[in-house]
Amino acid sequence: MRFPRLLLAVLASAVLLPGGQGTPQVHYFGHEQVSTALAGTDHFSVLLNAPDLIVMCSHRKGPGHVELHVKESDVFYVTDGEGTLITGGKMVGSHVSSPDQLTGTDIIGGEAHHLSKGDVIVIPAGIPHWFKEVPHSISYFVVKGLKQ
Numbered sequence: 001m002r003f004p005r006l007l008l009a010v011l012a013s014a015v016l017l018p019g020g021q022g023t024p025q026v027h028y029f030g031h032e033q034v035s036t037a038l039a040g041t042d043h044f045s046v047l048l049n050a051p052d053l054i055v056m057c058s059h060r061k062g063p064g065h066v067e068l069h070v071k072e073s074d075v076f077y078v079t080d081g082e083g084t085l086i087t088g089g090k091m092v093g094s095h096v097s098s099p100d101q102l103t104g105t106d107i108i109g110g111e112a113h114h115l116s117k118g119d120v121i122v123i124p125a126g127i128p129h130w131f132k133e134v135p136h137s138i139s140y141f142v143v144k145g146l147k148q
Contacts, residue, residue: 027055038079038139054144061137066091066104066130071147074123081138082116083131091128104128115140 029047037045037057048055054072060083068091076085089110097103107128113121115138123129125147131138 044142052146054142054146056142056144057139058142059137059139060131060134062134064131066094066107066128068094068102068104068128069125069144070100070102071125072100072144073125073147074129075141075143075145076115076119076121076123077141077143078115078117078119079139079141080117081134081136082114083134083138085113085115085121085129086110086132087113087121087123087127087129089128102128104130106130107132 027048034047034057037047038059044056044058046054046056063083086107087110089107091102091104091106092108093105094102095104107130110128112132115121
């Protein structure tokens with residue numbers, strides 16, 4: 001599986017720059033582990049959960065719910081399938097789902113992005129987003145940069 005250079009740069013800078021605690025480590029995930037994490041039913045699998053970075057594999061077979069991360073910026077890299085992601089606008093029905101995480105029922109306004117295999121989108125912290133439509137399925141990596 002080949003990654004676009006932008007995603008590699010984001011991963012490399014986030015993983016290799018010291019996070020203020022100890023020596024940075026290199027993390028490797030083999031193709032079998034990644035393939036398993038991207039396959040199957042609606043779910044996500046966390047590959048790496050570090051103090052300043054989270055790397056996940058996600059697979060959806062339908063729409064999600066509106067999310068807003070107060071301290072996390074998301075980088076999505078679509079590996080298969082397609083879907084329509086809404087970003088920005090105003091979140092409707094928001095409530096705190098966990099610390100620094102809000103979920104909602106809808107977005108008023110916002111911008112629609114039709115995502116398909118090979119696409120990368122960067123969503124800064126504080127921006128509501130939502131997979132509103134997933135016709136069949138979509139698989140994607142999520143790299144979360146965490147504000148300290």
